[in-house]
Amino acid sequence: MKQYNIVVAGTGYVGLVTGVCLAEKGHKVTCVDVNQEKIDYMKKGKSPIYEKGLEELMMKNKARLDYTTDAYNAYKNADVIFIGVGTPEKKDGSANLKYVYEVAKEISQSIQKDCIVVLKSTVPIGTNKKIEKFINSNTKNNVKVELVSNPEFLSQGTAVRDTLHAQRIVIGVKSKNAEKIMREVYDAFGIEYVITDRESAEMIKYASNDFLALKISYINEIANLCEIVGANITDVAKGMGLDSRIGNKFLNAGIGYGGSCFPKDTKALNWLGNYYDYELKTIKAAIEVNENQKIKLIKKARKYYETFEGLNVAVLGLAFKPNTDDLRDAPSLDCMPILLDDGAKVKAYDPVAESNYKKIYPTEIEYCKSVEDTLKDADICFIFTEWDFVKNMDIDLFEKLMKKPIILDGRNCFDTNEFKNKKVIYESIGRKCVNNYIK
DSSP states (O other): OOOOEEEEEOOSHHHHHHHHHHHHTTOEEEEEOSOHHHHHHHHTTOOSSOOTTHHHHHHHTGGGEEEESOHHHHHTTOSEEEEOOOOOBOTTSOBOOHHHHHHHHHHHHHOOSOEEEEEOSOOOTTHHHHHHHHHHHHOSSSOOEEEEEOOOOOOTTSHHHHHHTOSOEEEEOSSHHHHHHHHHHHGGGOOOEEEEOHHHHHHHHHHHHHHHHHHHHHHHHHHHHHHHHTOOHHHHHHHHHTSTTTOSTTOOOSSOOOSSSHHHHHHHHHHHHHHTTOOOHHHHHHHHHHHHHTTHHHHHHTTTOSOOTTOEEEEEOOSSSTTOOOOTTOHHHHHHHHHHHTTOEEEEEOTTTHHHHHTTOSSSSEEOSSHHHHHTTOSEEEEOSOOHHHHTSOTHHHHHHOSSOEEEETTOOSOGGGGTTSSSEEEOSSSOOEEOOOO
């Protein structure tokens, strides 16, 4: 295997995981970030993000990994530079490319030899071409770069596995030389390639993410209708998923998608369609459904309490999904202001996301260290995240500890049959309410 001197710009989920996994496959990798505190932390073998298996790989490959804020010296002799910085959404839904262009400017001012620049960040179609032109128009030295589109398909919580054992590696290039280099970079992974042009590679990323978002919004709409007509979404989803044309992935009804990808990528593609005077009706609908779904538990709760004033509210799970501390577009963030503004006394438990939540609500919420402490004397319980500690908990605790055992499960963590002989009210998504509560 040919070893390349690789530099990765950005040490978030995409950049850091990419860099560490490339080092695992034998490359010399330097990770660049503007935050000196993060760099110092990573030099100790610590990950600034919660991601299973990442710190172990950082320690295992420390001889091939370096971390620095010195962009100039990192980029100047690089063979391949990966850009993995964030592209957050703007207020109008479009992708903010500020950080991509900042890195592109640094590269143009630093490189001293021809190199390949690989754009892993999720960007609008046509961005690779624009960034290539920008860098080559601003280089100080007589060098040339070629941009390669290489979108990532990792999921938070399983990012290391998704990178090392991806289902495909998409590479968008305009020359055989760039294709050759990228194949040599990735050959040790032993994963199937999709080699295409850059615009198609950019579109593959958006089309993939937005299709999954569509699937989630679709099953949530079916779940909402199931509640009305008396059907069971669990059985419906199972019956659908056994059809190989549909598959069983992303058919878990709940309170909507969140995280760093689906919300911004659906909005970005919707914005791009509007920019070209083309309405993507399915994407637009998915966005609308998801926004409404995130507060579905609040609407359910209004059946039992007209106001939350003075109520003891238990919250299990704060992150947008289990096995991550990421709060971006988490449904809990849509519901929490409603609860607090209405005067609720909120106790919450999340084993990983608590520290990030404290940055938003440092004193307004009582943070607990166990399910038991969270449920004690509660008038209602909201389940926002399907953590294993929730799915595996003793359901007798609801009846035993809560003042009024009303459980609103936004992730269908339990079988409704488990509550048939319990003196509780248990509501989930797309399934019949179990109401055995005796005052």
